[in-house]
Amino acid sequence: MTRDRFSYLAPWWLPGGNAQTIWAARAARRHFGPAPRWQRSRWDTPDGDFIDVDEALHASAPQAPLLVLFHGLEGSSASQYAVAFADFAAAHGLAYAVPHFRGCSGEINHAPRAYHSGDFSEIDWILRRFAHENPSRPLLAVGVSLGGNALMRWAGEMEQSATQLVCAIAAVSSPLDLAAGGYAIGRGFNRVVYTRMFMGTMVPKALQKLEQHPGLFKREALLAARDLYEFDNLFTAPLHGFRDTVDYWTRASAKPVLHRIRVPALALNARNDPFVPAASLPTLQDAGPSVTLWQPAHGGHVGFPVSHGPFGLPGHVRAMPEAVGNWLLAQL
Template identity: 45%
Template sequence: MTAKFDTSPCPTPAWLPGGHLQTLYGALAARYHRIAFVRERVDTPDGDFLDFDWTGPGLFSDRLANGQAAKPDTRLARTAARRWMQDDDWAGTPSDAGTNALVMFHGLEGSSHSHYAQAIAQHFRARGWIVVIAHFRGCSGFPNRMARAYYSGDSADIDFILRTVRQRVPDARWHAVGVSMGGNAMLKYIGEQATELSWLAACAAVSVPLDLVACGTCLSESWLGKKLYSRYFLKTMKIKMQEKAKRFPGNIDVLRINLARSLREFDDLYTAPMHGYKNALDYWTRASSKPHLKTIAIPTLLLNARNDPFIPEPSLPGSQDCSSSVLLHQPAEGGHVGFVTSPFPGHIGWLPMRLARFFEMGT
């Protein structure tokens, strides 16, 4: 059995042509509803921590469980969270078997502030879902405790995140969404686990670089990939490395990292050696999720626009590359996590509606 295909288009407006414009406008200018979260910090088994941003029925960022107004925590001022979770917050959160819940894995240098995270969280919360955005290490607005960070094949952290959210609301009907890099890590993990994740109702992956070699090469060698997109990501990544180098002298070659001009150079110098890989090529090859698509046993939507400037179209999977549990949706337009629709100035509401259709109808 092979994957099914959805051939329906994303109705991208004529005034926004091409994958580059759709990507940039979606991230920088398209409209979406904004939402504030309640944050929980969870210690990891290796002595680090992850921050989880929650929203849902009965959980409010501006008031406590007893109804009293909650002052915003100044430590969270630069995040999308407004206050910290308290023990009695869970009492008012629905937890019966009819409750739908969604955990999201963000993309490279993303967070609950990201446009797609905000749009998806608001859409599903309005439908009565519990939503939690799990931040990878160092992405929540706070530096993590270790010299290591996060990477696109970190199955151990995906496992920890899924176990944690299930422990918090064990009877809910859980779903998962992974976006871009987070989608690759999620897909790799659920492919590795095969039938061991039957408690997950469904998963969806959006604009995922399934073949990291092809996508990393594109971002590192194409003109716009190197001059625009890589430069954007490297700006915040280098700032984090400078901070880490002060706390972990001798572990990070910050001088060479500051000279990196592509994701390949950065991954060669830091991501690969810090996380057990020989170099960027070894990391990209072994961390790619594409080889694991055939063993996915959970109903899973793979949504990739064919004009995504991060992802060469020939690297996208075909039906023969996936199990019968996978639905491939590869519209011609949409860019990288853009999917802008409607008359000017447009909005990004099509993406959460597409995810909701899959989760609720399986199509």
């Protein structure tokens, strides 16, 4: 088990976690090769619902590894990190796929549920289907933010049996202590910028869900919700079997099960991540012998932009996928 092996230095013109987060998401270069092209498939879920899976169309050898990316809150295959990992996969000859959590592919799902940070059973059946459909390919998985917590929670729950499905996993900028992250995003600048951004898509989708399933929750109460704590209390927690937000954040967090992980696992968290307080990050004592911790001082939330081109602009976000992807490949 190691720590601080990701050597990252933020560009001088992007001081602080918020700048590094926002630039990476809005303005940084995402790929050096051609933009990824996708083939979409619809998978029926075990409970009669569906998810949409985007598979990159670049060439890969029949026995090359398959890299599966689980996106973050309200993310998709169009998110900057998903595109950057697609660029890494194409450059290294890897097959690459992005399964969308329910309701995140551009079409609302059918069931009276959505997705959540601790949905390890969803991770399990997705990975099992990838393994079944790609028996000649070693399977690698990376989860970003919410997707990383769910992936690490899966590995902790599965323990040794996870090694039968995947060769290695990684979590990037994941709030492994959901309560710490949830409270942090509901305060100050985070509340004004990030909470408003997430609520701007989550609330309309929840209202669509109410149209599908009248009586699922109280519309007026949801419209009055002003942060993720209130939203999770009214929507996420009760729809997915949790008593309330506190119960959800406690039971869904991956940090308490890190010591049970047996597959090679990497957790990368910048210590200036505005969503994930540094004091909440796992320590060597929290993580088991299979878990590697990278906790650089800078990077923001899924940021890690790097200077590139004349005068250090416009900057790119390939450094993080390169480091994480090469770590995953080194575990094969």
